[in-house]
Ligand SMILES: Cc1cc2nc3c(=O)[nH]c(=O)nc-3n(C[C@H](O)[C@H](O)[C@H](O)COP(=O)(O)OP(=O)(O)OC[C@H]3O[C@@H](n4cnc5c(N)ncnc54)[C@H](O)[C@@H]3O)c2cc1C
């Protein structure tokens with residue numbers, strides 16, 4: 001099983017680096033490992049917006065443009081939306097690409 | 109009590125996982141043991157009636173097993189609690205099927221619910237309910253193209269299975285006793301809209317029909333005869349007629365149940381000590397403009413999470429937190445339903461047509477105040493209106509109705525001006 005590392009920065013600045021499975025989402029990797037602050041209530045169905053993260057600016061271009069649904073959901077997240085806001089259930093881990101995300105201070 | 113409090117959680121599902129996580133994050137000083145009847149660590153059920161039926165690979169586990177070990181949580185899985193013996197002040201002893209005994213100082217019941225199933229169908233092949241991974245694994249190979257699936261009960265789980273099976277190429281018939289689908293939870297106009305979308309996808313939906321007889325041959329269900337005499341032949345029968353809360357352990361302690369374990373605003377049961385959370389617990393109505401003296405049954409991931417959050421506060425002796433308005437979602441093929449709040453008969457229903465023909469939103473107003481929202485294929489509108497309810501941002505019927513107004517924008521504006529007003 002190929003793995004890669006996701007670095008989760010908490011609102012207070014701590015960083016949790018988690019070895020995740022390629023193909024899993026950033027949300028699932030967080031939930032599995034008990035990373036506080038990423039809830040993922042709907043399990044990645046684009047129904048809850050409790051998996052909001054800020055993705056490192058230089059890693060944004062790795063992913064295709066978000067679809068309309070994610071865009072609309074991001075307008076309603078608990079913490080303010082920023083230019084680098086994404087729903088982490090829509091970000092999959094890829095071989096050889098570490099990720100850096102910051103967790104917002106609220107999800108619901 | 110000497111040493112750390114020994115906390116026992118009975119049931120290892122969604123609510124138990126949320127409780128354990130909450131306790132770990134809050135630095136709960138006691139020792140936690142979780143006893144679960146199923147052999148799996150807590151997992152998500154929603155995918156079982158959706159993506160999992162399709163590919164069987166959807167990941168459903170919540171926390172990885174190492175999470176519990178790392179935080180000193182003792183998991184005893186595949187070993188149901190068969191008897192509870194009360195001691196003093198909420199303490200007691202649990203006996204498991206294996207003969208194992210667990211002594212506890214404090215108890216949380218998180219036993220969930222089990223699907224209803226008529227006794228005359230016991231042991232009959234071709235009959236399925238859907239609650240566990242094993243249920244889904246048993247149903248999946250039956251849903252082959254061209255086979256005829258009959259779903260009894262047009263609730264959320266039933267309709268999700270119907271839509272998934274249709275997507276897999278089955279012929280699908282849904283039989284509902286009430287005169288409309290999703291009667292318990294959805295506004296009639298919205299429910300009719302959903303029925304229309306399913307019919308357009310080729311699902312046959314019969315409402316107002318009862319099953320008079322099961323047609324069984326050679327130990328396998330072959331059909332049903334309806335109350336009006338119609339016979340429907342079938343290959344697979346799925347029962348989606350609701351779930352009954354698992355209250356055996358609660359009753360053995362003498363706790364009041366009706367039908368779920370009755371709990372107060374802190375999730376505490378009638379003995380004043382034991383807590384109950386998730387699907388097995390009937391708690392006060394905490395919905396917007398709800399009546400907290402009324403007990404409600406909520407079976408949703410959100411309720412598991414909210415009730416667990418409240419229980420964490422109770423166990424730590426902290427003030428009970430405010431919980432956001434109850435909500436849930438249901439994905440039925442291309443039909444995406446989201447509901448927040450608890451609509452009641454007598455509320456004024458206001459329709460919103462967001463433009464897309466498949467989308468429809470209903471706002472429920474009580475004494476002029478928005479109290480609940482149901483949405484089909486309108487996640488953006490839904491999230492905006494849900495945020496309005498969470499933050500008590502007023503929305504008028506005219507604003508809700510106006511397809512040009514985006515709820516998310518309106519709510520953001522009002523929250524901003526509220527903030528700046530508070531600052532001045
Ligand atoms: C097919 C399906 C689809 C769903 N889809 C959605 C959805 O889309 N959206 C949504 O919001 N909700 C959905 N739900 C509801 C949601 O999954 C439940 O509300 C949630 O799982 C409740 O969590 P719980 O912990 O209370 O119960 P459960 O998750 O059922 O866990 C209870 C556990 O306790 C165990 N137990 C029972 N008795 C004992 C005993 N005596 N000793 C030890 N263990 C015991 C049970 O075996 C079970 O493992 C769905 C449910 C199902 C079944």
Ligand code: FES
Nearest residue numbers: 040042044049089
């Ligand atoms: S987990 Fe629900 S939207 Fe991402």
